[in-house]
Amino acid sequence: MNVVKLLSGNEALALGAYHAGAGIATAYPGTPSTEILEFIARFDDVYAEWSTNEKVAMEVALGAAYAGTRSLVSMKHVGLNVASDPFMAAATTGVNTGMVVVSADDPGIHSSQNEQDNRHYAKLAKVPMLEPSDSQEAYELMAYAFDISERFHTPVLVRTTTRISHSKSVVKVNRSRVVPVSQAGFQRDVEKYVMLPVCARLRRPLIEERLVKLAAYAETFPLNQVEWGELHLGVVTSGVAYQYAREVFPEASFLKLTMTYPLPRNLIRHFAAQVDRVIVIEELDPFLQENIQAMGIKVTGKEFIPRVGELNVGIIGEASGTAGLVAETLPQHKLDIALTLPKRPPLLCPGCPHTGIFFVLSSMGQRSKPPKAKGKAPKEPKLIITGDIGCYTLGAYPPLNAMDTCACMGASIGQALGMEKAGISDKVVAVIGDSTFLHSGITPLVNAVYNEGQITVIILDNRTTAMTGHQDHPGTGISAQGKETKAVELEHLVRGMGISDVNVVDAFNIEGIRTVVKNSLDSPELSVIIVRGACSVQVTKPSEPRAVDTEKCNGCGICLLLGCPAIQSEDEQVYIDTALCAGSACTICQQVCPRQAVVPKSKIKAAKSQ
């Protein structure tokens, strides 16, 4: 088999794992890792699942690797924080068949809550780590990863980044699927798999021995490559930074590391001895640099290469020019600052089921005012709204301004309770999506029940994991491979925790939402409101758009406070873009208009034709 394809890093990782014989793949969606599971789930001879969260995904993959099936578990960088407990456990017990853990980091924070360099996890867990520098390597390294995992009885960390995962490059697909030879089966081995202190103590020296053997293996790892150029400068690099550095230093010698933990010490020493000066070009932390410096080799890198954000050719070129490594490059074209351009942040979509609840919270919390009310002094905002991770975090943007915190998956509920216990007298509102609630919201809600919290928890149930591209979750009852399974009912779940004040309200009924929220804020009990409505991107039913009756409209601008992209204004007159409007499936603007000036489009036409 020999085919040339244009594949993203994520597709290449998935195809590589499939060809390497992965039988089980698990994940929780998270940018930039999501497509790995989506891609591998298409193969019928792989069991693929969306797990409720990354910790569970890691545990399922570990169980499979204990029981004789090669497993792949993928997640975004912060997912590995969630999964770090079983990850460390997996590093301690080791595996039976291969287990590969993919961490997709997000330098530059394109779609995350923080920036962190997960290469440190390899060192922390004392497990081997591989990093691809393009899709071809992403495809090839998977076979090595499973092989290393089995040879050294360890999970293997594959670390990718947004720019690798979400770039397409040419891949020569030269393998086909390895059919697993071993049958599923678990061999009881208490000393290996039952981490009682007495057993864990036995495993501990084995981990150190494993690391020594891995370091010896790293010396011969075929994807660590030296590319000799001129000898006055030697560049040690890995991942996408290699691609940038090749453009900045076209003449230099390169040591491209694909296995970045443990490091091939002799190879690095040999390379460094041949060149006059060694520099390390790497994204984020000085991980390679510090490890190489610890070997007593003189290298520089982070003295001039930024450690914050995503790198590119321009940044490395400019930094290297300042450091005297390359001729000063000509000044870059800079954005015409005389022309300040309006920003275009992402928005809640037209017909979004989150718009209504945020509008209600925004108006009850005095968070926004119509454009016409510009002169009036701003009111003191009321309510505290702790937020969470999902499309709905966009509710923090103007004009809704209806979110006050966003930390990590599930944090809204614990934070709300913490604020209450700190002495905030008004009822604190936590807002969390359905997928996020199932991921990390259940335990803090149980905690709030147990510790007698009086918060209001609003679950925004749009029946999907929308932000990462509409993956199913336990609440939808559809599996990652499109099979019907059992759906977890949110209201049964929360009632089962002992919460009696539980209300389910239609996401497109403003009056209904307002009443339920008001009742909840007035009640001294812990209450849960489930705001239910399908994600508009998934609604395919035809729907009649709304339009503005210009005779009735007095331009008050209240509809503009919804932040709906379909509501536009030209020359002071508000109008609705019919191509964008979600129409009868939504009607929120129609409900909030104080003058009943928003009507079905056909009514305007009918009136005009009379």
Place this chain on the structure above:
Amino acid sequence: MKKFDLLITGVGGQGVILASDIIGEAALAAGYDVKKTDTLGMAQRGGSVVSHVRIGQRVWSPLIKEGEVDILVAFEKLEATRWGHYLRSGAIAIVNSHALPPLSVVLGNERYPTDEEIADSLGQWADRIYFIDGTSRTRKFGDVRTLNMFMLGCASLFLPLKVHVWKDSISQRVSSTMRQMNIAAFNLGRKEIRGVRI
């Protein structure tokens, strides 16, 4: 083998990613090395989207360096201006002249640049700027969702790929029911540029 660095920009939902995928796949089919990457931000729709496509004998970085873009294909004119500084001197810019004002403009908090400002800004770097109302053209033609194929058709005349390679790549990426419509929009874009090409 010549190198081509293309920047495709627009607003989420306009089909920027599919268009840049097709350029990449067509170039691969024509024997080029290709890298392409998208910067999407966090949401499904409505945000600013930019896609880098690099074609040549051997491509290293997936991101194009500022000041090195050969061809800018902008599905919206504000999104053309936002990335203008990526153009090299003498670049070509193909710009959909239809405006999609962002929310801050609708709310009256920010100002949308005038056509003159946009032309001046891009004109600092671009040699040739083609303002084409792709939105009206495709709407009149039947379906505004084919804007991406129309813009692709416009861009195709500046790349040394045979027309059947383009059409094959389009056919592989759109459903069979939409194929005819999409290829017709692609042809319309080619015709449009032929009519105004300097």
